[in-house]
Structures are given as structure tokens and as C-alpha cells.
Amino acid sequence: MSLDTVVEDIRDEARARAEEIRDEGEQRAEEIVSEAESDAEDILEEAEREVERSIEQEREQTLSSAKLEAKQARLEARRELLADVREDVEEEVAGLEGERREELTRALLDVAAEEFDGDDVQVYGRADDEELLTDVLDDYEGFSYAGEYDCLGGVVVESEGSRVRVNNTFDSVLAEVWEDNLREISDELFQ
Structure with missing residues (x-):
């Protein structure tokens, strides 16, 4: 190679x-x-x-x-509608007149009167109801009209002797009824 x-x-x-x-x-x-x-x-x-x-x-x-x-908007709308309904009811109650107003005022005063024994019971009410209350109180011994109370109607009754105060205004009754029936009211409105 x-x-x-x-x-x-x-x-x-x-x-x-x-x-x-x-x-x-x-x-x-x-x-x-x-x-x-x-x-x-x-x-x-x-x-x-x-x-x-x-x-x-x-x-x-x-x-x-x-x-x-959307849920918050619906809830707000419901709250507003419930507030409007309550306002309408308050206006309706405040606008009661004549025998119906007297009948309701007497019923509230009767319930409040059960809490008092004796004289010197002061009754307060709506300024527009002074004449009605003065007339109604003629039927209650020891009860007298003591002045106005900012409310839709009804009575606030108190006595220094028994140190008791009973708020039987249309407002307090409405608040209780409203609270007790709010679910039914809401269900009826928002079916």
C-alpha cells in the first residue's frame, strides 16, 4: 500500500x-x-x-x-315601595274623621284607662284632635286633656300618681301591626 x-x-x-x-x-x-x-x-x-x-x-x-x-336594586325598590305604602297608610289613618276617628280614639283610650286607678290622669293627643279628646274625656272621671302630642291620632295617657305612661297612638298601633304583618304585606305586594 x-x-x-x-x-x-x-x-x-x-x-x-x-x-x-x-x-x-x-x-x-x-x-x-x-x-x-x-x-x-x-x-x-x-x-x-x-x-x-x-x-x-x-x-x-x-x-x-x-x-x-340587580338584587340590591330590587331590594331597594321593594324598600321604597314598602315605605310609600306605609306613608299612604299613615296619611289614610291621619285623615280619618268623624265617627270612625272617635270610635278608634275611644277604643285606644279604653285600653289605656285600664292601667290607671284614680284621679289626675293626663291625656295627650294630636293637636287637631283637641276638641274630640275634650268631648270624649267628659266620659272619663279624673281624666283631662293635657296638651298636644306629635302623632297621627290616638292618645298618650299618663299619671304622676301611678308613674305609668301608655302610648296608644295610631302611630304605635300602626307600627306594631306593620311589624307583625310585614311579611304578609311584602308577599302581597311582590307576588
Whole structure:
């Protein structure tokens, strides 16, 4: 074998080895690129899922917030309507006249009178009811009109001797009836 043949064999071997290394490098590069593309797809899919979760969470929060605002608005509207109804009832009660007003005033005074034994019982009432109360009190021994009380009607009765005060105003009766029947009133209004 001549030296040229050996050199040529070594060169062929080197070329083959270089080709082999190049093929391995290209194969490894393709694997790296493939892994990188796969990782990029996974990252992209995860990012898309995260965006979808964020969008869904934002949608849920917005929907929940809107529902809460709507509920608060409904409750406020109901409160306002109940307040309007109560105001209308108060106006109706305050506007009672004649025999009906006298009948109710006497009934409230009768209930209050049960708490008192003796003389010097003072009765207070609405300023507009002074004449009515003075006439009614003629039927009650020891009872006298003592002045006005800011109310829709009815009586406030007190006595220093017994240290008792009874508030039997239309307002107090209305407040009690309103409180006791608020659920039914609300159910009737908002069926």
C-alpha cells in the first residue's frame, strides 16, 4: 500500500466520519427542534387554557356582580315601595274623621284607662284632635286633656300618681301591626 492510498483511505474515513457526525448533528438538531416545537405547543396550549380560565373567571365575576347589583336594586325598590305604602297608610289613618276617628280614639283610650286607678290622669293627643279628646274625656272621671302630642291620632295617657305612661297612638298601633304583618304585606305586594 502506498502512502497515497493510506492518505486517501484516511481521508475517506474522515469524510465518512464527518458525514456521520453531520448526520448525527442534523438528527439531533431535528430532535431538539421537534422537542422545542412540542414544548412551544404545550406552552401555547397551557397559555390558551389559562386565558380561557381567566376569561371564564372574569365572566363569572362580572355576572355575579351584575346579579348582586340587580338584587340590591330590587331590594331597594321593594324598600321604597314598602315605605310609600306605609306613608299612604299613615296619611289614610291621619285623615280619618268623624265617627270612625272617635270610635278608634275611644277604643285606644279604653285600653289605656285600664292601667290607671284614680284621679289626675293626663291625656295627650294630636293637636287637631283637641276638641274630640275634650268631648270624649267628659266620659272619663279624673281624666283631662293635657296638651298636644306629635302623632297621627290616638292618645298618650299618663299619671304622676301611678308613674305609668301608655302610648296608644295610631302611630304605635300602626307600627306594631306593620311589624307583625310585614311579611304578609311584602308577599302581597311582590307576588
